Amino acid sequence: MARFIPSSLLLCAALLVAACGEDAPPGSDPAKPAAFTATQVPSSQGLAPARGFADQSGGGIFATTTGGVVRLRLDGSKAALSPHPKNVATLGSVLATFRLGPHSALVETDTGLFLANQGWLIEPLWQQVLGTGIVATAQTADGAAWLAHPTGLFQIQGGTLASLKLSGQALSGITTMTAAPAEDGLPGLWFARQGKINVVVASAPGVYQVRGTDAPLTGGETVEALAGLGAGTGTAGEVWVLTSTRVLRRNAEGWTTVELPSRPQQLMAAGRFLWARSDTKLFVFDADAGTWGVAEGLPSGTPTLLAVDESGCAWVELNGQSLAVSKGAVPRVQGLHQGMLLVDDGLVLRATLPPGSTPKSVAFQVDQSEEVPAAGPDYSMGGLEADATTLKAFSFASVPPGSHTLSVVSRFEDGTEARRAVPFTYQPLTTTPSxxxxxxxxxxxxxxxxxxxxxxxxxxxxxxxxxxxxxxxxxxxxxxxxxxxxxxxxxxxxxxxxxxxxxxxxx
Structure with missing residues (x-):
């Protein structure tokens, strides 16, 4: 079987250079983190201090200290993950894992790249096009997956790997990348290259513009990391920039400098949550609430952020131990992911609870409608079918088309609660496909x-x-x-x- 698919050329408009913005410096936004006792779920598997993938429904895929790869569940236990028997390439020593979608990851090894899907590590047909050295990945609002590699910027769309070029030249030298809206609100792919921040937007199907940005970088200030927050219900996404001197945030109101107690060394985001690691401290920003927190109660030492997920959970490596850290025992939603386009008027949805205290009650809610209680151990939004074992679909027939938020909340005997909110779009189809x-x-x-x-x-x-x-x-x-x-x-x-x-x- 042929394993090589040549990368195709994507048309690209000329680079548009924006003003640096030094004449109008950004405003200051002092962060005031409130201390919280971190909920911690340890894993018995030692993880390498390398980038990992965190699944918003719990768990993730990570490189191990022995050069292997492991798929972890919400409770820290191992789940099945093996090389597919039809692979041609041999799985080598694992270097890192990267997000490709809500539930899929790209695993980089010293022998090539593999896709992690449904417990299998699958060799993609374009595996030999790219060697090792993946810098970053991102998924834009149009569903395309993007890969930054030392040799250029690549897109996976329609199963084809394509190279995005500017004036016939590869966009090599990208150091960091994330998906977030451009300044005009269009879906964008932000990246840092040659000391500048640029953004890619689609000007037509298959045709992309590489634009300059109005990022207010000063002379000598360098970009260390980019992180993108996703859109909420009625709220646009935003981009965050970690530079050599500060943290910058750009939302619909423009740029601001975020003043944390100390400058972070790491910045990661997923969904509506952003995590920052500064020396031994872990800070988390909840964009919906507009609040900062700082984790307390962690083991002593300097943690390394491996991955974060849309529920507000961060996976860290600390003193050779791996921990999933969050502000509380946040339930996860099975059957609906962040930003999902829902076309069915019925969907099987359930909540999965992290290990720890059993809640007094669990309930679902669409926007501000009446809560729908769910009983354990299944915590199904639609309840059970007549056989008392099969999960029943919940009907969205009364929900109008448009943007909505599904929430699931766990309430505990001590009066506390933990909530997971999942923005989604409901657009039922009017035709019957064949x-x-x-x-x-x-x-x-x-x-x-x-x-x-x-x-x-x-x-x-x-x-x-x-x-x-x-x-x-x-x-x-x-x-x-x-x-x-x-x-x-x-x-x-x-x-x-x-x-x-x-x-x-x-x-």
């Missing part, structure tokens, strides 16, 4: 290379009957952005599969 017209083209374009027959890595899915028989598995995989293995589907493709399954899998 396999022949809508699903088969998706299979041929994105699935056939791995799901044709028994010689391929995935299970055979080359007929309508096989798609129908595996409809629920397929639907869950694409909805959670675990499949296709070579990169996520565009939102329209995901919506078509979701609707096809929910409307009766018509031929």
């Amino acid at each position: 396999y022949a017209r809508d699903i088969r083209p998706i299979h041929e374009a994105r699935c056939a290379k791995c799901h044709t027959d028994s010689t391929n890595p995935g299970r055979p899915l080359n007929t309508y009957e096989l798609w129908k028989a595996n409809a629920q598995l397929i639907n869950a995989a694409v909805r959670d952005v675990r499949m296709p293995a070579d990169g996520p589907l565009d939102p329209q493709g995901t919506a078509l599969i979701n609707r096809w399954v929910s409307s009766g899998t018509l031929p």
Whole structure:
């Protein structure tokens, strides 16, 4: 089987240079962190102080101290993760893992790159295009995954690896990267290169502009890290910059300098939460609440941030031990991820609780509607079917199309509570898809290379009957952005599969 797919060229407009902004310095925003006793979940597996991937539904994928890779659950225990038997390349010593989607990661080893999906480490068809040295990854609002590599900036869209070039030249030398809105509000990909901060925006399908930004960097000030906060309900995302002298924040109101008690050495963000590590201190910013916290009660020593997730949890390495650190026992939502496009009027949703105290009650809520109580141990929003074992779908039929927030809150006997809020968009389709017209083209374009027959890595899915028989598995995989293995589907493709399954899998 051929394992090399040449990278294709993406058209790009000229670089637009913005003013540096020194004549209008940003305002100051003093952070006032409130101390909190950190909730800690230790893992028995020692993790290397290398970048990792944290899954918003709990756990994550990390490099181990012995050069291996491990998939951890919410309680710190190990879950299945093995090289796929159809891989050609041998899994080497693991260097780091990077986020590609809500539930998928890119694992970098000294022998090449592998995608972590559904307990398998899968060799992508474009594996040999890129060598080791991944600098950063990000996923923009259009569903595209981006990879910054010493040789250039690459995009995974439609299962194809493409190189973004400027005036025919590769965008090499990127040092950090994140997804966040551009200054005009368009979905953007921010990156630092050659002492400047630039942002990529799509000016047309498949055509991108590389713009300068109005980042107020002073002479000699260098960029060390970029971090992007996602959009909330009615609130745009934003970009944060860690420089050699300070922390900068840009939201819809413009740039501000954030004054923490001391300058951080690390900055990471996911969803609406941002974590900063300054010497031995861990700070967390909740963008929805607009508040800062500083973790107390951690073991002595200097922690290293490995990854953060959308629930507000940070994974750290500290004195050879790995810890998941959060402000409280925040429940996780299974079946809905941050920013998800929901097209079904019914969805199976449940809460997973972290180890620790059992809550007095658990309830779901859509926006400000009446709370829906959920009973343990399943904590299903829709309850159970008549057989008392099968989780029942919750109906969104009364929810109007548009942006919404699903919250799940755990309340405890001492009067405290822990809440997880998941912004999503509800856009029910008005047509009924069919396999022949809508699903088969998706299979041929994105699935056939791995799901044709028994010689391929995935299970055979080359007929309508096989798609129908595996409809629920397929639907869950694409909805959670675990499949296709070579990169996520565009939102329209995901919506078509979701609707096809929910409307009766018509031929």
